[in-house]
Amino acid sequence: xxxxxxxxxxxxxxxxxxxxxxxxxxxxxxxxxxxxxxxxxxxxxxxxxxxxxxxxxxxxxxxxxxxxxxxxxxxxxxxxxxxxxxxxxxxxxxxxxxxxxxxxxxxxxxxxxxxxxxxxxxxxxxxxxxxxxxxxxxxxxxxxxxxx
Amino acid sequence: xxxxxxxxxxxxxxxxxxxxxxxxxxxxxxxxxxxxxxxxxxxxxxxxxxxxxxxxxxxxxxxxxxxxxxxxxxxxxxxxxxxxxxxxxxxxxxxxxxxxxxxxxxxxxxxxxxxxxxxxxxxxxxxxxxxxxxxxxxxxxxxxxxxxxxxxxxxxxxxxxxxxxx
Numbered sequence: 540x541x542x543x544x545x546x547x548x549x550x551x552x553x554x555x556x557x558x559x560x561x562x563x564x565x566x567x568x569x570x571x572x573x574x575x576x577x578x579x580x581x582x583x584x585x586x587x588x589x590x591x592x593x594x595x596x597x598x599x600x601x602x603x604x605x606x607x608x609x610x611x612x613x614x615x616x617x618x619x620x621x622x623x624x625x626x627x628x629x630x631x632x633x634x635x636x637x638x639x640x641x642x643x644x645x646x647x648x649x650x651x652x653x654x655x656x657x658x659x660x661x662x663x664x665x666x667x668x669x670x671x672x673x674x675x676x677x678x679x680x681x682x683x684x685x686x687x
Numbered sequence: 688x689x690x691x692x693x694x695x696x697x698x699x700x701x702x703x704x705x706x707x708x709x710x711x712x713x714x715x716x717x718x719x720x721x722x723x724x725x726x727x728x729x730x731x732x733x734x735x736x737x738x739x740x741x742x743x744x745x746x747x748x749x750x751x752x753x754x755x756x757x758x759x760x761x762x763x764x765x766x767x768x769x770x771x772x773x774x775x776x777x778x779x780x781x782x783x784x785x786x787x788x789x790x791x792x793x794x795x796x797x798x799x800x801x802x803x804x805x806x807x808x809x810x811x812x813x814x815x816x817x818x819x820x821x822x823x824x825x826x827x828x829x830x831x832x833x834x835x836x837x838x839x840x841x842x843x844x845x846x847x848x849x850x851x852x853x
Contacts, residue, residue: 576847
């Protein structure tokens with residue numbers, strides 16, 4: 540019976556966009572409406588991959604995901620149409636509604652196709668508008684653009 | 688007979704204890720309700736619980752009463768007011784620990800399955816192994832889990848599938 544339900548739910552999920560998170564430990568805080576993943580956290584959505592030591596998923600009152608935070612030793616690879624971003628940071632915040640990705644603390648992003656890179660304290664990637672905004676304040680911003 | 692009623696009452700209380708979230712219960716006035724209704728009624732392998740109106744009903748195939756333990760096989764409990772369904776292949780009560788095998792819980796929002804559940808009657812903590820949780824917005828599977836009396840959950844080796852906007 541359990542296998543049938545697993546299969547049925549997987550079929551339903553097959554037609555949706557799914558964020559798959561795995562970790563060694565999990566904690567759900569019913570008061571704060573947070574799911575906390577600790578230890579070897581892997582988050583995969585389509586071709587996008589995020590690795591971290593800790594991840595917190597925030598839900599609204601109707602149990603819909605609002606945003607997640609990947610914390611500590613964050614590494615990521617994100618794919619948009621014809622563009623691949625690879626990088627690392629101390630903290631990554633992904634907003635499910637706006638699709639903004641905020642990279643905080645020693646953030647570094649490289650476009651694999653062009654080898655252009657940015658490093659700063661704060662970098663904001665908007666996947667809807669396909670823009671990257673650098674918000675560095677303490678650390679100087681480094682932008683490397685390949686010229687012909 | 689008193690022990691059986693007590694056991695079934697304990698089972699009902701334990702099983703209605705919400706694992707994650709409760710749906711709101713509609714408040715029903717007990718005016719116009721007969722005061723002669725029993726607390727629990729057994730009828731041909733089925734039982735009916737009145738609080739004060741019929742609130743829970745269920746059935747089981749076998750109930751075995753021993754000197755120091757109780758065994759219940761193929762049990763189903765329906766909480767009519769909360770629209771919840773609990774089932775277990777085997778229930779075993781000894782020393783304040785209720786051990787349920789092939790446990791299943793379902794409400795209108797999610798379903799929860801576990802191979803093995805241990806409920807501590809004193810601490811009201813639930814722990815178990817190998818669980819599967821499914822709902823409209825998320826699925827999760829994991830190994831050892833622990834649910835405290837505040838309904839917070841801890842689990843190991845989790846695999847969590849969350850439906851997100853495209």
